[in-house]
Amino acid sequence: MQSAFTPPSGKISQINGQCISLIGNDIDTDRIIPARFLKCVDFDSLGESVFEDDRKTLKGKHPFDLKENKKASILIVNSNFGCGSSREHAPQALMRWGIKAIIGESFADIFYSNCIAIGIPCFTLPKNSIQKIQKYEDNKFLFLEIDLKNSIAKSKDLNFNLEIKESSRKMFLSGEWDATSTLLANENLIENKLNDLPYLKFNNHLL
């Protein structure tokens, strides 16, 4: 666990930080945060339990336990990261541990939308670029500067063109990734839709 947690807010255009690599495909949200930690009515204490079972199995050798990774904030993963359960507890746990952005080969859909909704940009890179970063890290720390405006990541001697959904990129740059107020701004359109939907008319006993 890092120092006191402040959730992201407003515009997000630049993320600079040390990378932490987690190797493996299809790492599911049960592994990111096992179900027993979902017995809570807030997200506050999830950071310390991230990857709890994997960490116990590896007895201190899990990347999230290594001393040199304590200050890392950019998570590097392989393919289909975050598959399985829709639990937002998974990205919340990663965020509370200290992760601010994720770069991977690919992400599961619900995990991806959960990350966007809480202010963690997720970028994709081809497999060989991911492996290059993961290999690089075997030797020394890698610090990346992520520029969302131009979708690039660079370090002293590496440069990557990151991929991110255009709608997500725009939402981070404008600060509208926290969608509630943007959605509420269309209040009249929402009311109109409610009145137009055919099935709400024959299900009016519910309304």
Next chain:
Amino acid sequence: MSQDTLFDKVWDLHKVSNLPGGSDQIFIGLHLIHEVTSPQAFGALKDKNLKVKFPNRTVATVDHIVPTDNQSRPFKDNLAEQMISTLEKNCLQHKIRFFNIGSGNQGIVHVVAPELGLTQPGMTIACGDSHTSTHGAFGSIAFGIGTSQVRDVLATQTIAMNKLKVRQIWCENQLSNGVYAKDLVLHIINKLGVKAGVGFAYEFAGPAINALSMEERMTICNMSIEGGARCGYINPDEKTYSYLKNKLCAPKNEHWNKALAWWKSLKSDENSIYDDVVKLDASKIEPTVTWGITPGQSVGINQQIPLLDDLSPNDKLVAEEAYEYMSFKPGQSIKNTPVEVCFIGSCTNGRISDLRVATEVLKGKKVSKNVKAFVVPGSEQVASEAKQEGLDKIFKDSGFQWREPGCSMCLAMNSDKLIGNQVSASSSNRNFKGRQGSPSGRTLLMSPAMVAAAAINGKVSDVREFIN
């Protein structure tokens, strides 16, 4: 880009606006909530000083944390008690309809909403649970969301989302005897892979799908997410309408006729365009069992666990991890693998037809003395129907424990858990590492009939040897 599919039609019907970033704002016709993913959403409403916009469009039940042995309140587990009390309080405060324990209608949210007739064709349905895809069996567009999106639906009845592509999965011919919807969907996930569905909605179609009952169709759509597809659906037909007729919350009298006329207009056009089409022959599928740590790692009962060289380069990394975790050798037969725990239940296979099929196998037989077997009905309605038919007695006589409704050992948030590296034969949907409550527990996914067969023999068995 897909055109004129049911997905396109329902999506367009519910589109409220184009958002500045380029996503669509989509109206959610039915919002389902439960105790695990909703408390933080209600908390966020409070922080932002917002109300629930249309309380009648949200329905609640409690499922994930409920004990299945003793449901008297307060629950023995303080945290579980805190979660159910928080849900009770939130529903009361925001005037949300809540099907609580003892109401006769409590159960797993994806079992309850269909059996109450809440789930209907043409709706958009969202719930803070990835298995919301289940409701697509009725021709609704249903998907799982996270807690921030639960907050958005409560506050606005809409969410921001990018439109999905549509892949049709055409299932030719019929499933053979002793092969069930679970085998079909495990087979589909195995053939397409666990991430093929990312960015897609799956439309399941063809003669094999048409022949399935509504409950079997729910099993198929339920596991779309295990293939990476957030949403899976089936075009509604006569079976859909007759299932809904007379259900508690289904339209009645003159409303029924209006509903029926509208539902009949809802299906993918014959010349609709899909982003992708995949065809498979359902008659070739065997009873299927997972051997690994993703739902895509499965084999037919008479096949061997694949050798590393038989797998594509992308699948090798997870396969190596799976051999080690499961203690299986490549090339080993899955048949006759000893099992220690047998679990029948979950939103995938905890419905009345699942219990009926299992009791057909169990009738007059005994569970192996080496096996702990238990059945958790998907809902209070399922439990009551099963009791009326005497299914509970068949389960108990065979040595199964008969439990109260809930999610139970599908994800082990209550006290139903594997111990150590026990092997379970499970009718649930995920075989992830640690999924069933023990960090080293091992899960073999299969149909409820196959779980029953495994319980009797104490090892993975071919259910066709019991029913033919």
